[in-house]
Amino acid sequence: MVFNSLQFVWFFVAVYALYRAFPVAFGASTAHRAQNWLLLVASYYFYAAWDYRFLALLAASTLVDYTCGRLLGRMVDGRRRRQIMWLSIGFNLAMLGFFKYFNFFADNLQALFTAIGWHLDYVTVRVLLPIGISFYTFVTMSYVIDVYRREIPPTRNLVDFAVFVAYFPHLVAGPILRATALLPQVARPRTITPAQMRDGAWLIAWGFFQKIFVADNLAPLASRIFAPDAHPAGVNVLLGTYAFAFQIYGDFAGYSNIARGTSKLMGIELIENFRFPYLVLTPQAFWRHWHISLSTWLRDYLYIPLGGSRGSAWRTRRNLMITMLLGGLWHGAAWTFVLWGFYQGALLMLYRPVEAAFAGVSSRAARFAAWALMFHLTCYGWLIFRASSFSSLRDLTRSLVTRFSPGAIDGGGLALPLLLYTTPLLIVHLYEAWTDDVLAVPKLRPALRYTVYVATLYLILLFGNFGGSDFIYFQF
Amino acid sequence: MRVRRGLLLVAIAGAQFALFETALRTWGHSEAAPAFQELFIPDPVIGYRLRPDARVRFATAEFDTAIAVNAQGVREDTPIGPKPPNERRIVVLGDSLVMSVQVDARQTFCKLLEDRLNRTAGPIHYRVINAGVQGYGPVEELLFFREIAHAFEPDLVIETVFVGNDAEEAFGSSPRLRARPLADSVSESLVARLRRVVRRSMVLQVIRLRVVSVTGRLSNWISPPEAPLQSYAEQPAARIDQGVRVTRDCVQAIADEAKAAGARTMVMLMPARFQVDDADFGRLKQAVEAAGGKLVRDAATERFDRALADVAVPRFDALPPLRAALPGPPVFFEQTVHLTPRGHEVVAAALEAFLRRQGI
Numbered sequence: 001m002v003f004n005s006l007q008f009v010w011f012f013v014a015v016y017a018l019y020r021a022f023p024v025a026f027g028a029s030t031a032h033r034a035q036n037w038l039l040l041v042a043s044y045y046f047y048a049a050w051d052y053r054f055l056a057l058l059a060a061s062t063l064v065d066y067t068c069g070r071l072l073g074r075m076v077d078g079r080r081r082r083q084i085m086w087l088s089i090g091f092n093l094a095m096l097g098f099f100k101y102f103n104f105f106a107d108n109l110q111a112l113f114t115a116i117g118w119h120l121d122y123v124t125v126r127v128l129l130p131i132g133i134s135f136y137t138f139v140t141m142s143y144v145i146d147v148y149r150r151e152i153p154p155t156r157n158l159v160d161f162a163v164f165v166a167y168f169p170h171l172v173a174g175p176i177l178r179a180t181a182l183l184p185q186v187a188r189p190r191t192i193t194p195a196q197m198r199d200g201a202w203l204i205a206w207g208f209f210q211k212i213f214v215a216d217n218l219a220p221l222a223s224r225i226f227a228p229d230a231h232p233a234g235v236n237v238l239l240g241t242y243a244f245a246f247q248i249y250g251d252f253a254g255y256s257n258i259a260r261g262t263s264k265l266m267g268i269e270l271i272e273n274f275r276f277p278y279l280v281l282t283p284q285a286f287w288r289h290w291h292i293s294l295s296t297w298l299r300d301y302l303y304i305p306l307g308g309s310r311g312s313a314w315r316t317r318r319n320l321m322i323t324m325l326l327g328g329l330w331h332g333a334a335w336t337f338v339l340w341g342f343y344q345g346a347l348l349m350l351y352r353p354v355e356a357a358f359a360g361v362s363s364r365a366a367r368f369a370a371w372a373l374m375f376h377l378t379c380y381g382w383l384i385f386r387a388s389s390f391s392s393l394r395d396l397t398r399s400l401v402t403r404f405s406p407g408a409i410d411g412g413g414l415a416l417p418l419l420l421y422t423t424p425l426l427i428v429h430l431y432e433a434w435t436d437d438v439l440a441v442p443k444l445r446p447a448l449r450y451t452v453y454v455a456t457l458y459l460i461l462l463f464g465n466f467g468g469s470d471f472i473y474f475q476f
Numbered sequence: 477m478r479v480r481r482g483l484l485l486v487a488i489a490g491a492q493f494a495l496f497e498t499a500l501r502t503w504g505h506s507e508a509a510p511a512f513q514e515l516f517i518p519d520p521v522i523g524y525r526l527r528p529d530a531r532v533r534f535a536t537a538e539f540d541t542a543i544a545v546n547a548q549g550v551r552e553d554t555p556i557g558p559k560p561p562n563e564r565r566i567v568v569l570g571d572s573l574v575m576s577v578q579v580d581a582r583q584t585f586c587k588l589l590e591d592r593l594n595r596t597a598g599p600i601h602y603r604v605i606n607a608g609v610q611g612y613g614p615v616e617e618l619l620f621f622r623e624i625a626h627a628f629e630p631d632l633v634i635e636t637v638f639v640g641n642d643a644e645e646a647f648g649s650s651p652r653l654r655a656r657p658l659a660d661s662v663s664e665s666l667v668a669r670l671r672r673v674v675r676r677s678m679v680l681q682v683i684r685l686r687v688v689s690v691t692g693r694l695s696n697w698i699s700p701p702e703a704p705l706q707s708y709a710e711q712p713a714a715r716i717d718q719g720v721r722v723t724r725d726c727v728q729a730i731a732d733e734a735k736a737a738g739a740r741t742m743v744m745l746m747p748a749r750f751q752v753d754d755a756d757f758g759r760l761k762q763a764v765e766a767a768g769g770k771l772v773r774d775a776a777t778e779r780f781d782r783a784l785a786d787v788a789v790p791r792f793d794a795l796p797p798l799r800a801a802l803p804g805p806p807v808f809f810e811q812t813v814h815l816t817p818r819g820h821e822v823v824a825a826a827l828e829a830f831l832r833r834q835g836i
Contacts, residue, residue, distance in 0.1 A: 220810040229803060413538070446481055450488045458496055462682050465811075 003207070003258045007049070012262060015042045019266055023190075032189045036163050039266075043166040050131045057095060058136060058166060064091050065140040066161045069147045073154035081148060088144040092137040099133055100333055132171050134330060138297055140165055143179040145301055152180050160186045167268075169259040173252070175273040175293035182268070190267035202442045202453075203261030208464075209456050210254030210425065216465035217421045218247040221414055226386050226396075234404035237396050239414045241379045244386050246422050249278065252291070276433040278378065281370040282358045283347040286378060294330070298323050316352070321345040331385075336393065340384045347377060424459060428452065493679055500678040513681070515543065516610075522619045523652065525549050526609055538809050539578045549624060551575055551584075551606045559629040566590075566604045567625045569617040569730070570636030571645075573746050574608025576820065578809055581606070583817045588824035593831075608636065613645025614726035615652050621730050626737065632836055633734045633741045634827075635727050637784070639776035640748035643707045643719030650722045705760065707776035708748075709769055716779075724783045731789050740836060743784055744827065745777055747795040749808040790834050797826035 002008060018038055023031040048055055068088040075081045143164070146152045155161050163186050170177055225232050225240025232240065256273035263270045277290035287295040306319040321342070328341015351358070361367050387393035409415060432440045441452050512534055517527045530545040546552040559565055568574050568586050576584045590604035607625045609616070617635060625633075674680040706712050707719075731741040750756040750773070757773055764771040777795055784791055798819065801807050807819035815823065 223810065229805065412540070446484060447488070450485050451492070454485070454489050454492050458492055458679075461686055462496060462500070462679060466686065 003211075003255065011042070011046065011049075015039075016265065020192075029189055032187075033159075035190065035266075036159050036186060039163050039167060040159060043163065043168040043171060046168040047132070047166065047171060054131070054133075057099075057133065061092065061095065061136060061140050062162050062165045064088060065144050065165075066155075066158055068144050069154035069161070070156070072144070072147045085144055085148040089141055092141045096133060096137045132173065135173060135176055136165055136171060138176045138294075139170075142176070142297060142301060143183075146179055152183070155179075155183055155187070157187065167263075169263040170270060173255050173259075175256055175259065175271050176297050177270065177293070181271060185268050192265070192267040196264045196267060198442050199439050200261045200264030202439070203257045203264065205261075205453070205456055205460075206428075206441070207254040207257030207259075207261060209460055210250040210257065212464035212466065213459050214250030214421055214425050215247045215254060217463065218243045218250065218418065219465075221417055222247050222386065225414075226388065226392070228388055228392060231395070232399060232410075233408035234400040234402075235406050235409045236414055237383075237399045238379075238404075239410070239418055241383045241386075242422075243414070243418050245278070245379050245382045246418075246425070248382065248385075249274070250425065272438060275438060276429060278375055279371065279429075279433050281361070281367065281374050282351050282355050283344065283374070283377070284351060284355050285359075286374065287344075287348070294327070298327050302326060317349045320348045320352075324348065335390065336384060336387055339390075339393075340381060343381055343384055347381075421463075424455070497677060497679050500682075515545065519623070521623055522616050523649075524611075525620065525624070526551070534577050536812065538811055541577055541580055543577055544581065548627075551581060551608070553581065556603075556605060556628050560601075562599055563601050563603055564631045565628055566602065566632045566634060567607050567621075567628050567630040568604060568634045568636060568744075569621055569625065570608040570634075570744075570746070571612045571617075571638055571642075572608065572610040573638050573814060574606060574636050575610050576606075576608070576814060577610065578812055578814045579817050579820060583820055585815070585820040585823040585827065588820055589827055592824060592828045605630075613642050613649050614723040615646055615649035618726040618729050619652065622733065626733065629737075630734065630739045632831075633730060633739055634744055635730050635741065636744045636746055637723060637727070637780055638746045638748075639780050640707060640746075642723055643716045643776070643779070645719070646722035646726065647715045647719035650718075653722075705764060705769075705771060707779065708771050708773070709775070710772050712775075720779055720783045723780065724786060727784060727789070728787045731787060740789075742790040742792060742834070742836065743787070745780055745784075745791065745793045745795065747774075747777060747793075747798060749813045751777065751795055752798045752802060752807060754802075790830075790836065792827060792830045794823050794826065797822050 015038065019035055022034045022038065025031070026034050044055060044058070047058055065088055068084050071084050072081055075084065143152075143161075147154045155164075160183060164177070164179060164182050167177070167182070167186075222240050222244035224230060225237055226244070253274040260270045260272070271293055273292050275289040275292065277286055280286050280289055303319055303323040306322060307315055308319060309316040311319075322345075324345030325338060325341040328337045328339070328344065331337045331340070358370050361370055383396060384393060387396060428441060432438050437443070441449065443449075444452065512532055515527055515530050515532045516524045519525045526545045526549045528545060528547050528549045530543075532543045534541050534543055543551065544553050547555040550556070566589070574584075574586070581587060584606055586604045586606040590602055593602040593604070605625070605628055607620065607628075609620065612620065614635075614637065621633065674684050707716050709716075727741075727743055734741045750760050757771075761771045761773075774795070777793060781791065781793065798807050801818070801822045805818050806816050807822055808814065809816055
């Protein structure tokens with residue numbers, strides 16, 4: 001069940017009607033208990049709509065980490081506590097490793113043996129990837145680690161914990177929530193303010209705009225350039241890469257906004273996952289603004305435990321590289337994702353000595369040059385990310401470098417649609433960045449606000465691609 | 477305060493409506509454009525048909541085509557006069573996949589087939605007439621043959637069945653076979669007037685198409701997949717079987733009437749894009765399964781093939797050659813899911829080979 005489907009609309013309308021009716025039926029102070037049950041049942045139904053067989057995994061992950069959390073809360077012995085934490089991490093990583101990476105490792109192992117002349121004729125098991133597994137295993141792992149570090153007390157209420165893990169707005173594609181942010185909200189009665197309703201409705205509308213108008217309309221443009229048998233001129237590779245940059249942003253930021261918006265309507269705040277990532281000047285800033293919930297997760301549970309920037313410059317670089325390589329692999333079981341992680345790690349390492357200088361740039365021209373450089377480095381990262389194979393990546397890069405041919409620009413088929421589908425997004429985006437507020441639009445004066453609301457609606461209705469596909473991040 | 481804000485909202489919505497309407501009329505060129513809609517005129521028997529001598533430009537992100545309709549109302553540059561003694565005529569009936577507004581007339585499989593046949597024809601000249609009309613189903617194609625294409629004196633009639641939606645179309649249009657022509661005096665109902673208003677506005681046309689798409693999905697909520705895919709369901713709704721039967725009866729009627737006029741008939745089965753494109757099929761299959769249905773990739777082709785076996789005419793299935801053309805440049809457009817110029821070439825080549833094999 002995707003957010004941009006009629007099925008989800010009906011599902012949400014039914015769930016929301018009950019959700020709002022419960023305070024009337026049960027009283028405002030205790031309704032949240034019934035609401036949590038409702039959210040739990042709804043979330044499991046939402047997940048089962050993809051594939052009910054994987055509900056067992058979700059339930060197992062919930063039970064194991066709930067139990068580990070309870071045990072950690074009771075224990076004082078450091079060694080035993082560490083064992084429990086590693087048990088939980090081991091369980092989650094084993095689950096993630098098996099379902100997400102088994103095929104990848106099996107295929108590579110087979111290729112390796114074939115390369116050295118050993119032909120292994122074994123029956124290859126194809127393992128299906130349970131949707132959202134990368135997200136909810138990270139959610140439950142962070143909970144257990146936080147309890148181990150005594151940053152939060154373990155929850156005693158299994159229903160609250162199960163809702164925290166399976167809460168449908170974030171279940172299949174994030175944001176990757178922290179227990180510190182969500183569990184307290186789940187445990188207390190909800191108050192839904194008019195501002196939350198207004199902001200929630202806007203986030204949903206804007207999320208649909210980003211998905212249906214921006215991402216799904218740019219997808220065919222990018223697909224044409226990245227098709228295995230396409231041999232585009234460099235200038236069109238550049239435009240196709242821009243198209244993919246905005247496609248993936250519209251797709252994922254759109255999903256996050258719909259998730260935040262639906263959650264806001266239910267009185268539960270989710271963290272901001274994107275904050276103008278294409279307007280930054282350095283890779284460090286990019287990762288503070290792109291998929292914020294993943295990058296902070298990697299920082300807090302991988303980079304810092306590895307030593308962060310506390311040791312020598314070499315150790316810091318090593319830690320950055322390990323974190324980004326694993327971050328790349330998190331996105332998918334393919335070598336192009338590993339290479340993308342390596343590329344991001346290399347950018348972070350290269351920029352590290354000069355980051356302060358970039359951040360301190362004051363002249364407009366220098367800031368523009370720094371932005372343009374960073375934006376194109378980011379785009380090249382997306383080219384690695386989107387390329388179907390290393391040979392395709394090599395061909396596209398060669399095209400960019402040796403066959404740029406500005407005269408071969410596909411104006412009508414590529415440049416103009418790219419401009420049309422990104423301009424409205426950029427206008428709102430630049431205004432939000434200028435006010436440093438991702439919810440700046442609902443705070444505009446009525447005439448301007450209504451102008452943006454109505455234009456958003458018209459653009460979705462008139463030019464939205466309603467035959468669009470799933471959200472890209474579902475596959476992670 | 478609320479009233480003032482409400483009025484402000486209405487005023488802004490109205491102003492933007494005017495703005496989008498102007499922009500779409502100026503640069504839109506979509507199927508909803510009044511200019512494109514003017515390509516069609518009402519017809520008391522068929523429902524609608526192409527406006528004789530119409531000239532329209534149809535442009536989207538994927539193509540930009542000039543469409544010319546001749547005096548008889550088919551996509552031809554010149555009128556079709558009496559048949560010269562050395563001419564052999566092939567009339568291709570069908571829907572948008574035959575009419576092919578996405579490509580220039582010379583790039584359609586009809587004209588490519590004509591070129592191919594004429595290369596080795598000697599003193600005989602072949603003329604392949606594109607008699608496809610956007611939105612037609614088997615019922616309209618039969619009526620169009622009776623009313624218009626019959627007069628082209630064909631030697632061969634090719635009835636193109638789009639397996640993706642022709643069962644639905646035939647089921648929906650079957651009452652037209654029994655209906656009497658509408659009298660001119662029938663007063664225009666309010667709905668008809670509203671429809672006319674909507675047709676005159678490009679913004680309203682697009683919104684109407686969105687609403688139709690949503691309501692179509694709602695009506696099929698209980699038995700997924702939705703209408704365009706119902707023909708591929710493992711256990712389709714009863715209307716699909718009825719639609720296939722109506723199609724068979726229409727083809728039989730065309731064959732009988734063509735035979736009476738000395739012409740032969742054959743059927744061409746045209747597949748939907750996802751039957752050819754693996755990635756497209758994977759995505760749709762997943763979506764249908766998520767909705768609780770089951771998509772069988774070639775079910776519609778097989779259903780029509782079985783049903784049309786009762787009609788004693790040769791059948792050509794365009795699916796195998798189109799499938800064999802991949803991997804390679806696309807044979808269907810990404811957004812409009814109609815044949816690309818390469819798709820037309822593939823169909824023309826395979827069709828020519830079929831005609832020669834069959835000795836038609």
